[in-house]
Amino acid sequence: MKKTYSLLLLVTLFITNSCSVYNFTGTGKIDAKTYQVNFFPNNSDLIEPGIDRTFTLTLQDLIQNQTNLQLVKNSGDLTYEGEITDYRISPMTATADQKAAQNRLKIRVQVRFTNKNKEADDFEKSFEFYHDYPATQQLTGAKKDEAVKEIFERITQDIFNESLAKW
Incomplete structure (x- = not known):
């Protein structure tokens, strides 16, 4: 009977110890308490x-929603900065009479990530994604806003994965 309790205690300790290292967002253990996202011109x-x-707001919100880090205006343990380097609409496929059948909106963002507590995690890297749409449509108003939202959701998730999730 005593061996059963000892085994149960050992298993319980193992499980609770493992839970402190990993969470459901995939971030694992973060050696930081604060983060800052500088304006991305x-x-x-x-x-x-x-x-x-x-x-800038999309990246701030994603980190806020997927971690317990505190957003600060300066002197953050983790710093995200950079700029939008490419915003381009280009034809992707052509019809038989040499007209565009599909267009692509592509956005590229250059990111510099700094971790004050672990400099080995620092990086500078470009992230990009796109949205394809029929050439017969104009990308304006709500359609443009939805396309930009889709692109930014993907780019910010890739940045999050690269900086915190290590996927």
Whole structure:
């Protein structure tokens, strides 16, 4: 009977110890308490008003929702900074009469990530994603907003994975 309790205690300790190292967002153990996301200006050749603010807020929100880190304006343990380097619409496929059948909106963001507590995690890297749409449609209004939202959700998740989840 005593061996059963000892075994049960050992298993319980193992399980609770393992849970403190991993959580459901995949971030594992983070050696930081705060993070800051500096403004990401739009330095692309084609300027689309407002996407710089939208991207910055989307990245802040993603980290806030998937970690227990505290957002600060400066001196964060983790710092995200960079710029939007490319915002481009280009034809992707052609019809038989040499007209575009499909267009692609592509956005690229250059990110510099700094971890004050673990410099080995620092990186500078480009992240990009795209949204394809029929050439017969204009990418304006709600359609453009939805495309940008889709692209930014993917890019910010890739940044999160690279900096915190280590996927």
